[in-house]
Amino acid sequence: MMCNKTIRNTSSLIVFLPLLFLTSCQSSYLLTSSSRAEYHIDKDQQEDSSLIKSYMPYKVQVDQEMNAVIGHADVLMSKTDVPVENLLRNFFSDAMFHEALKYDKNIDFAMPSTKGGLRVDIPAGDIRLSNIFEVMPFDNEMMVFELAPADVENLLNFIASTDGQPVAGIRMRIVDGKPADVTIQGKPYDRNKNYRILTSDYLALGGDNVQSFKHPLSTEVLGVRMRDALVTYVKENQAAGKTINPKLDGRITKD
Numbered sequence: 001m002m003c004n005k006t007i008r009n010t011s012s013l014i015v016f017l018p019l020l021f022l023t024s025c026q027s028s029y030l031l032t033s034s035s036r037a038e039y040h041i042d043k044d045q046q047e048d049s050s051l052i053k054s055y056m057p058y059k060v061q062v063d064q065e066m067n068a069v070i071g072h073a074d075v076l077m078s079k080t081d082v083p084v085e086n087l088l089r090n091f092f093s094d095a096m097f098h099e100a101l102k103y104d105k106n107i108d109f110a111m112p113s114t115k116g117g118l119r120v121d122i123p124a125g126d127i128r129l130s131n132i133f134e135v136m137p138f139d140n141e142m143m144v145f146e147l148a149p150a151d152v153e154n155l156l157n158f159i160a161s162t163d164g165q166p167v168a169g170i171r172m173r174i175v176d177g178k179p180a181d182v183t184i185q186g187k188p189y190d191r192n193k194n195y196r197i198l199t200s201d202y203l204a205l206g207g208d209n210v211q212s213f214k215h216p217l218s219t220e221v222l223g224v225r226m227r228d229a230l231v232t233y234v235k236e237n238q239a240a241g242k243t244i245n246p247k248l249d250g251r252i253t254k255d
Contacts, residue, residue: 066130071234074245084164091246097168099229109169110198145216155212164252
């Protein structure tokens, strides 16, 4: 009996010592006072030379990278919403479609962005890396969705009801806010067919009120950011001696 009692006491001691050690090593802090100050900053504020000195090497490097010329545009590509088709949307959509087909040759058409997703104009002349970051400042991913007929119809209705969106591989007329004479890859649109559509992860999640991609039959993540794909497209054209010269080709018209 004495032996059993000794074992029980020893076990209790083993459990107690780690607890004692943990509690003795913990620090306790108590806020005793606080203070705040306001600093008025405007155009008359003097520069902080120490702060400038700390970030200047990084700024110089970033400026060099952003100012690098990666291509040349023959025309101004404006983000204006008029007309239903414009050069910036065509350039962007065609570039995304071209790059995505490198990874999946079975994509039927593309709506890689909405009109609002293209943020600024791309001027005629040298295209700098900064122009690409400005027109596409988000880290959106390219994704391909296979949609059932009802969801394809929903997407076409969205494009028509919003007076056109950036698209490639598809043509349509907009009549009374509805899609008409739709062709996909040069073939008449089949209302009973599933279609594989390139878009972004942002739109896939319902961004800009796009609801068409919520119930896909299949999903494919290409693993390429749209901005990176756009940079590659411009650079490859430059390397091939080609300029960026999008056209208005009537892919979307409105009666």
